[in-house]
Amino acid sequence: MSIDFTLDPQLEEIRRRTRDFVEAEILPVEADRTNWDEHDNIADVPLRALREKARTAGLWCPQVPQALGGMGLPVTGRAVMYEEANRSIFGPAVFNCAAPDDGNMDVLARVATPAQQARWLAPLVAGEVRSSFVMTEPAPGGGSDPGMIGTSAVRDGDVWRVTGRKWFITGAEGAAHFILIARTDPNPAEKRRHLTAFLFHRDQPGWKILRRIAIMGPEEHGGHCELEFDGLEIPDENRLMGVGDGLKVTQIRLGTARLTHCMRWLGLAKRAMSEAQSYVDQREGFGIRLAERESVRLMLGGVALNIQIGRLLTMNAAWALDRGSHARKEVSMAKLHVADTLHQAADVAIQLNGARGYSRDTVLEWIYRYARQARLVDGASEVHRMVLADAYAREGDEFWTWGA
Structure with missing residues (x-):
């Protein structure tokens, strides 16, 4: 080995x-x-x-x-x-x-037809447009459970007509290209082949942005929006993969996208550490530099440890994905740990910077506000813990097998 x-x-x-x-x-x-x-x-x-x-x-x-x-x-x-x-x-x-362009480009590169890639992917790669992934719905619609998705796409010849509502759709206000997940099998008992993915453009009629939802922020370009579909017509040629493959498209996209969040969050956590270390190195109080105080050193050491654990979990999941594994439990472990670590790093850095950290004189308050969403986006932490519990119930001691 x-x-x-x-x-x-x-x-x-x-x-x-x-x-x-x-x-x-x-x-x-x-x-x-x-x-x-x-x-x-x-x-x-x-x-x-x-x-x-x-x-x-x-x-x-x-x-x-x-x-x-x-x-x-x-x-x-x-x-x-x-x-x-x-x-x-x-x-x-x-x-x-x-995000969300990163995940959208990844899934289009992997499953779109050459004609779809020329129309929908190439402008994203060129940086000419932005995109959005349209899945989450207000209650009682689908969120972490895609089986609850209620937005429907009904086929009429070579056209699909979409009706329903979505919300917290990242980047929607600034996007030109959209990937939509809608229900195409009305049977409520069907939980695997009930969804289909579609591509549509901002300028098509039959849908609108109801509002840009105010959040703690900061925001990705295009915010987080609530959308209404009232007869949007999508040609069948703009269907992504087969009818009933919407859940597969979602899994292909979100598996890697969840992990790329972790990759970026580790960079932000390291930035917070850097801001904290540079301040305590020069700030003195009661005759001693903050960096020399044991309490400060313990705080920074704990964050450094968790960042390195997050890096190892993330790289392990990335390695598994590169080997063709779905890496569901590996991605969930990374997502859980790195989301918590980002919040810890921002919180510790603000604490060590004192009032300066809480102000807008540093980037720390930005990172802190951003960090809170990490435990919600692409599956709340509780959902990922359930994924791990289910995996352990199936695998027992094999849960910890080396390799993918």
Whole structure:
């Protein structure tokens, strides 16, 4: 048995170039609040300028195959790059690997037809448009349980007519391309083949954004919106995979997307640690630097430990995905731990910075507000604990088998 965490030279070079680009190009832009938009994200003008630099540097769309215009990194390679990218809160958007576009591009590259990729994926890879994944519904509709999805798509010849309501749809206000999950089998007892995935464009009639839902923030570009469908017509050629394959599309997308969240969150957690360490290194109180106090050292050491555990869990899940496993329990373990660790890192960093950390003089309050959603998005923590409990009930001691 051989275990080797050494990065191959090509991936180490990408890691280093990503880190250097964030340090030299993105962090100075982030530090100037005039480059922020009203929703605490990077404004479009500086984003376009940085994206052009990233493209020139060869740091663009790491999740997309090279033949389709990306870097073609495996999931393990993305784990390395995304962690470095999100040492800036603007990093993923600059490298075109931010949610939800990241997951949408990944699933389109994997399951869309060549014609669909030319129409729906290529503009995303080029950075010309943004996208959104339309699944979650208000009660009594589907959330973590896709079996409850009520938005319907009824076929009439070569057209599907969509009726229903969705909410907390990330990026919807700024998106041009949408992936929609709707019920195509009205049988309430059917729980596996009842959903189908569709592609539609912002300019098609028959749907509207009811509101951009106000949240704690900060927000991804396009916010989190409530949508209403009242007869949206989607040609059958814009169906993604087969009729009844909607749950499969969702699983293909969300498995990797949940893990890429973890990759980015680890970068944010490390950024919070860096902000905390730099402050306690120079701040003195009662005749001693904060960094020399045992209580401070214990706090930082605990966060550092949890970040490293999160990195190992994330890389293990990435390795399993690269080997063709669904890696459901591996992804759930990473999602649970890293979400908690991000919140811990932000909280500790604010505590050690005192009032400065609570203010907008640092990025820590941004990270803290962002961190709270981590235990909710792409499956609440309780859902992932149930996944692990179910896996253990099936597998017993085999739950801890080495390998995927």
